Amino acid sequence: MGKIKYLVGFFTFFSLALTLNAQDRYAVYFKFKPQSAYSLSKPQEFLTSKALARRLREGIQPDSLDLPVSSKYLEQVAPLAKYVLYTSKWMNAALLVTDKVGAEKMSALPFVAKVELAAKGFLPPPNGRIDSEDKPLKSRKDPKLNTRELGLTANSYDFQNSLIGIDQMHKEGFTGDGVTVAVFDAGFPGVKTASSFAHLFTNNQILGQRDFVRTWNNDVFIDNQHGTNVLSLIAANEPAKLVSGAYDSDFILVITEEVATEYQVEEYNWVRGAEYADSLGVDIINSSLGYWDFDDPAMNYTIADLDGKTAVITKGATIAAEKGILVVNSVGNYGSRGTSSLVAPADAKGILSIGSVKTTGDVSGFSSRGPTGDGRIKPELAAFGDSPVLIRSNGVVGSSNGTSFSAPQIAALAAGLWEARPEWTKDQLILNLLRSATQYDKPDNLLGYGVPNFMDAYYGEILSVEEEENQQWKVYPNPVESDEISILYGTGLRSEIEVIDTNGRILLRSEMVRTDPKSPYRVQLKGINSGIYLIQLSEGALIWKTKLLKR
Incomplete structure (x- = not known):
C-alpha cells in the first residue's frame, strides 16, 4: 500500500x-x-x-x-x-x-x-498523443510490495471471513448485490484470466475502468498485481481458493498509483479517479494507497499536515465522503514509526481508515498508528492483515501482509451490509459498523473502535429499556433560549462542532474537550441570532447531525 x-x-x-x-x-x-x-x-x-x-x-x-x-x-x-x-x-x-x-x-x-x-518528468504516450486509441501498453514486471514477497499459503480463508462475520453475512443472503465498489490501485493483471474472477465478466459486473496514470491507456489489467490481490479480497468467488465478502457487487477499476516513481501527482490521480467513480454512481471506494514521503523531499508531509484538511488526496477523500461515498482506506504500514504513523488520506474525516490485527486479535506490528495531526483517533476499524488468503495475478492462492489487505475486507463487509440495509445513509452505515466493533466503548490509536462484526452491525446491539434510556445522543435544551447548550455525543474526549445556518454558512466551528466521556460537552452560542440551525459533530469517522432551534 x-x-x-x-x-x-x-x-x-x-x-x-x-x-x-x-x-x-x-x-x-x-x-x-x-x-x-x-x-x-x-x-x-x-x-x-x-x-x-x-x-x-x-x-x-x-x-x-x-x-x-x-x-x-x-x-x-x-x-x-x-x-x-x-x-x-x-x-x-x-x-x-x-x-x-x-x-x-x-x-x-x-x-x-x-x-x-x-x-518531475513525464513518460509520453507511444505516439505522442494523449487521446491515443492505440493498443494498451504491455505489462511491466511487478516490483516487490512493501518489501514483503507474496507467499503461497496453506491457510484457510475461513478465519479472515469469520473474524468480521462474512460467513454469517453470506448465510443471511448478502453478497454486495446492487452495491457499486471502486478499487483504486496500481493495476489488475490476471483478473481477466484467473478463475476466481470469472463471474465478474460472465455477469458484466465491471461497470468501468480507467487509467489516470497513462490517460491514453484503455486497459487496467496490466502492471502491478497489488490491485489484483486487493480486488480478490472483495470480489473473489471460488470456494476451492477464496470466497470474499462482496463477490456480487459491481466494480469500477481505476489505476491511480504510478509504480515507477512517487510524486504528489498520484494524489491528483486519486481525486480524478474519485470524480470518475462518483459519475458512475459508486457507493464505496476501496483505496489501499497512502502517501507520506516522496521522491522529491520538498513534497513530504509532516505529522501536522495529516490533519484531515491539508493533503490533496485527503481533501479529495473528504469531498467524496461529503458526496455520500463510503471511502475505505488502509491506515498505512509504518507501524514501526510509532505514534501518528498514518498516511494520507487515512487522516480524512468522514471515512474509514483500516488497521490490521494478527490471529491473536492484537495490532500487527506494521499497522500504522494514530492520532492524526489534529488529535483525532485513527484508524477507525481493523481486520486481519497478517497474511490473509488472497489471489495472485497468476490465479494461484497466496498471502501477504499489510493494511492494504485488511481494508478491502472491511469494504466487502460494508457492501454486504449496505445491501442488507439500503435505507442507511453513509454516516448511518459507518455508525453501525463502529458500534459493532470490539472496542467501541474504549477506542484507541492502535485499532480504533476495533474489529467490526456483521451480525451486530446488521441487527444492532440488543439493549434493555434502561440501557436505551441511558444511551443519549442529543443536544439540549432544544429549543434553546440562552447562549449555552449541552451535547451528549460520542465516546471520546475530543470532538469538533459546527453550527451551520440555512444558507450553508458555518457560523461556529470549535473543538470540544471534556475529561469524562459520560459528561456532556458545553457549547457557547454567543453572537448567534435566533433561528433554525444545523449542528454537525464529528469524532473520528463518527459524524452526527441534528437541527437546533434558537429562540
Whole structure:
C-alpha cells in the first residue's frame, strides 16, 4: 500500500525517459468556475442518474464542485502546455505537462489561483498523443510490495471471513448485490484470466475502468498485481481458493498509483479517479494507497499536515465522503514509526481508515498508528492483515501482509451490509459498523473502535429499556433560549462542532474537550441570532447531525 512501488530502484527505461524529457507535470488551479453550458438547476446534464440517486438518498444537493472546469480557461492554458492530462472539477484544476517557463506564464494569468509542481518528468504516450486509441501498453514486471514477497499459503480463508462475520453475512443472503465498489490501485493483471474472477465478466459486473496514470491507456489489467490481490479480497468467488465478502457487487477499476516513481501527482490521480467513480454512481471506494514521503523531499508531509484538511488526496477523500461515498482506506504500514504513523488520506474525516490485527486479535506490528495531526483517533476499524488468503495475478492462492489487505475486507463487509440495509445513509452505515466493533466503548490509536462484526452491525446491539434510556445522543435544551447548550455525543474526549445556518454558512466551528466521556460537552452560542440551525459533530469517522432551534 502507499508507496506500492517500494522499489529497489527505478525502472531503467523510465529513468532514462525522465532524464531526456525536460517536461514536468503541474497542477494549475483556477480562481473561478464560469459556466456557459451547465447549470445547477439542471444537474442531470452533468451527473448520471446513479450519482443523482445517491445524492437523493443522502439528502445532498448538487453544488459547484459538481460543475466541470471552465472550458474557456482550458483554452487559454492549453497553448502553454505540452499536454493536458485531465481536469479535476473538485479541485477546480487541470493537470498539465509543461516546463518551468510555461508554468510561470500560467501563474501570471489573471484567472489562475496557483500553479504547483505535481511530478518531475513525464513518460509520453507511444505516439505522442494523449487521446491515443492505440493498443494498451504491455505489462511491466511487478516490483516487490512493501518489501514483503507474496507467499503461497496453506491457510484457510475461513478465519479472515469469520473474524468480521462474512460467513454469517453470506448465510443471511448478502453478497454486495446492487452495491457499486471502486478499487483504486496500481493495476489488475490476471483478473481477466484467473478463475476466481470469472463471474465478474460472465455477469458484466465491471461497470468501468480507467487509467489516470497513462490517460491514453484503455486497459487496467496490466502492471502491478497489488490491485489484483486487493480486488480478490472483495470480489473473489471460488470456494476451492477464496470466497470474499462482496463477490456480487459491481466494480469500477481505476489505476491511480504510478509504480515507477512517487510524486504528489498520484494524489491528483486519486481525486480524478474519485470524480470518475462518483459519475458512475459508486457507493464505496476501496483505496489501499497512502502517501507520506516522496521522491522529491520538498513534497513530504509532516505529522501536522495529516490533519484531515491539508493533503490533496485527503481533501479529495473528504469531498467524496461529503458526496455520500463510503471511502475505505488502509491506515498505512509504518507501524514501526510509532505514534501518528498514518498516511494520507487515512487522516480524512468522514471515512474509514483500516488497521490490521494478527490471529491473536492484537495490532500487527506494521499497522500504522494514530492520532492524526489534529488529535483525532485513527484508524477507525481493523481486520486481519497478517497474511490473509488472497489471489495472485497468476490465479494461484497466496498471502501477504499489510493494511492494504485488511481494508478491502472491511469494504466487502460494508457492501454486504449496505445491501442488507439500503435505507442507511453513509454516516448511518459507518455508525453501525463502529458500534459493532470490539472496542467501541474504549477506542484507541492502535485499532480504533476495533474489529467490526456483521451480525451486530446488521441487527444492532440488543439493549434493555434502561440501557436505551441511558444511551443519549442529543443536544439540549432544544429549543434553546440562552447562549449555552449541552451535547451528549460520542465516546471520546475530543470532538469538533459546527453550527451551520440555512444558507450553508458555518457560523461556529470549535473543538470540544471534556475529561469524562459520560459528561456532556458545553457549547457557547454567543453572537448567534435566533433561528433554525444545523449542528454537525464529528469524532473520528463518527459524524452526527441534528437541527437546533434558537429562540
